[in-house]
Structures are given as structure tokens and as C-alpha cells.
Amino acid sequence: MASYLHSYRSRTIEITLTACQPNAEPMLVESPSLLITDDDLEFRETLRIVFEPEGYRILLAADGEEALQIVRDEKVHLVLLDMHMPRLTGLETLRQVKQFRAMLPCILLSARLDDLLIEQAQRAKAFSVMSKPVTRVQLTGVVRQALRRTYNWSG
Secondary structure, eight states: OOSSSSTTOOOOOOEEEOOOOTTOOOOOOSSOEEEEEOSOHHHHHHHHHHHGGGTOEEEEESSHHHHHHHHHHSOOSEEEEESSOSSSOHHHHHHHHHHHOTTOOEEEEESSOOHHHHHHHHHTTOSEEEESSOOHHHHHHHHHHHHHHHHOOOO
16 A cells, blocks of 8 residues: 555645543453545545454444444444535534544544644544545554543554
8 A cells, every 4th residue: 555545645644633531441342343434435445445454343434424323323433534525524423423422532534624624623522633645554543542542442
């Protein structure tokens, strides 16, 4: 895999970490479930190829409404959300997820990241906000950090 998951763009990565769970509960599962939410099928599948070999259980959603239904119906340990999707944006989805799963770590990804979006995501309790394209190492590192901080996961 190239250094960027989507190599047709070349921009620097911006990462902002926010929420930390000081009293995190130990994770009781061996394979955390990641929900990858993006209207770009190719990007969803690329992330599946990145995370499945690392032992994660992968769930996929094409938009925010589908993601909300999956979070309600399935055991999900972390949500990756694209910002710009039809029906519900990633930020709108994040806000709704936090209404019924407040501790669920959510990582927001955007190709058009700016200070206002970072501020809004932080207020909505996003674990991290990342700029697309993102490197494999950066994204997997933030996912591991979110699982470690939220669930004391040691994988």
C-alpha cells in the first residue's frame, strides 16, 4: 500500500486528539469492532483491507443513518466517520451517536478540514479529527490509541 490510503491527493495530515477516558473499563473482547462510515465504497474497502488483517471485526456503513442503525443494533467499539456524506454528515452522525453511546470513540475524517470543523468536532466529543488523505500508520495509530484510552485495550 502506498504511503497514503488515497494517493491521488497529497496533503499533510492534521490530527487533533481530544477525549480521554481516565476510568476506562477493560475491554472484554479479543477483536474490537470498527464501524467504517463513508459514502465512498472504495475508501471503505481500503480501510477494511487495512484493519481486517490486524484482527478487527469490520462493519461498513455508506451514510450516517446506516451508521446510527448499526451502532444501535451491533456491538461497536469505535466509529470512523467521513465528514461529507449524503443524508447526515459525519459531524451530525457523531452528535447523534453520542446521545445514546456517549463513551463510544468516534474519529472524524475530512478532506476539507478547517479550524471551525475541528472546534465543532471537539465540542461534539470526537476522539480525533483527521485530514484526508491519511497515512495507514497515522490512522491505525489513532485507532489503537482510542481503544487503549477508552477500553484499556492492549492489542
